[in-house]
Amino acid sequence: MSVLSGHTADTADLGDDRFSWATWLKSHPNVIRVASVVVFFFAWQYLARDSNPLFMTYPTAVFKAAWQLTLDGELQQALMESMVPFSVGLAIAIVGGILLGIAIGQSWLLEYTLDPFINALYAIPRVALIPLIILWAGLETNGKIVIVASIAIFPVIVNTYSGIKDVRGSLIEIGRAYSASEFQIFTKIVLPASVPYIMAGIRLAVGLAIIGEITSEFFTAVTGLGGLIVLFANNFATAKVFVPIIITGVLGVALTESVALIERRLSRWRISERERF
Numbered sequence: 001m002s003v004l005s006g007h008t009a010d011t012a013d014l015g016d017d018r019f020s021w022a023t024w025l026k027s028h029p030n031v032i033r034v035a036s037v038v039v040f041f042f043a044w045q046y047l048a049r050d051s052n053p054l055f056m057t058y059p060t061a062v063f064k065a066a067w068q069l070t071l072d073g074e075l076q077q078a079l080m081e082s083m084v085p086f087s088v089g090l091a092i093a094i095v096g097g098i099l100l101g102i103a104i105g106q107s108w109l110l111e112y113t114l115d116p117f118i119n120a121l122y123a124i125p126r127v128a129l130i131p132l133i134i135l136w137a138g139l140e141t142n143g144k145i146v147i148v149a150s151i152a153i154f155p156v157i158v159n160t161y162s163g164i165k166d167v168r169g170s171l172i173e174i175g176r177a178y179s180a181s182e183f184q185i186f187t188k189i190v191l192p193a194s195v196p197y198i199m200a201g202i203r204l205a206v207g208l209a210i211i212g213e214i215t216s217e218f219f220t221a222v223t224g225l226g227g228l229i230v231l232f233a234n235n236f237a238t239a240k241v242f243v244p245i246i247i248t249g250v251l252g253v254a255l256t257e258s259v260a261l262i263e264r265r266l267s268r269w270r271i272s273e274r275e276r277f
Contacts, residue, residue, distance in 0.1 A: 101160025
């Protein structure tokens with residue numbers, strides 16, 4: 001009996017250790033994220049170090065290329081050239097998408113009128129419209145802004161509309177029972193309840209806006225980060241090609257995490273199902 005009980009106690013201790021490690025890792029997600037990135041770069045360095053530099057590169061070579069581009073000023077200039085149309089286009093997509101989504105969600109007439117057009121435009125690959133946008137808006141900054149805004153606006157419209165329509169009728173009825181006006185119901189009940197949907201749409205819009213910006217630089221003037229990608233790819237400078245690509249990815253992660261932080265601050269009143277149970 002003593003042997004069995006000792007074995008059972010050891011098994012229980014092992015289970016407790018595993019549970020404590022799992023609990024700690026679960027409460028520190030950044031540790032897992034950083035570790036996964038470090039492992040990825042080490043694996044990339046190990047697997048690609050002996051490859052042909054014309055077709056593949058490795059992290060240390062990319063770092064050297066990034067340092068050289070920074071010293072030359074090319075990287076900073078390209079980043080600024082990309083950020084202006086990206087920022088303006090994304091702002092137009094967010095503000096316009098939220099306003100249009102709210103209007104459609106609040107008005108059955110607008111919903112029935114605009115729904116076919118939004119669904120049709122959402123289904124069309126916006127890249128196919130870039131030649132027309134260039135024809136109408138030109139090759140310079142205005143054309144890039146229109147491309148970014150046209151690609152990024154639809155997730156914001158659809159998610160905002162879905163958030164407005166998904167508000168439970170019981171909450172609205174409670175507000176009306178307390179003699180709340182329609183404006184108070186919208187600002188105190190409908191809009192706060194729609195925040196998670198709206199922020200989810202903005203997170204999608206950020207990624208699409210980056211894609212739209214790089215794509216616009218491929219099609220319009222060869223400037224910005226997209227211009228660097230084209231230039232270095234044509235010269236088979238593979239290490240340099242990865243520099244703007246990695247910067248674009250880091251920018252996307254940073255902006256997405258910023259949006260998630262804003263969402264958590266705006267949604268403090270919400271109690272998640274996990275916290276309830």
